Amino acid sequence: MFHVKKSNSSNAKNGRLERESLFTGGNALQKCNVCNNQFQWKELLFSIWRSYKPIECSQCGKKHTINFASKFFVSFLIIVPAVVFGLLIAPDQGLSKPVTFGVIVGLAFMVSLILPLFVKYEYKN
Ligand SMILES: [Zn+2]
Secondary structure (H helix, E strand, O other), X not given: OHHHHHHHHHHHHHHHHHHHHHOEOOEOOOEOOOOOOEOOHHHHHHHHHOOOOOEXXXXXXXXXXXXXXXXXXXXXXXXXXXXXXXXXXXXXXXXXXHHHHHHHHXXXXXXXXXXHHOOOEEEOO
């Protein structure tokens, strides 16, 4: 019993640390690595929607690409709620397939709206 409890709490701590390291310098939204220009929430969101299209800084024009951890994090945040809903909640509630699909698309859309807060982009020479 004790062992299980202990490993759970240390896992939670690791998860929190990883999430904090995704933030950039205490500010939630990503800034340009070169000129420190603040990227717009909209720019980050559109980049994610266009399957992680690189972002060009509006000030200095340098291209920034999303890092691997953020890509993984984005897929995770979208796939997990979709799978949980599609396989557990929808069958339990007796929802039809089109309704289930519609809710999953809605969920993915809503999750994507907060993703710009978590993703990290890097400028590579
Ligand atoms: Zn810049």
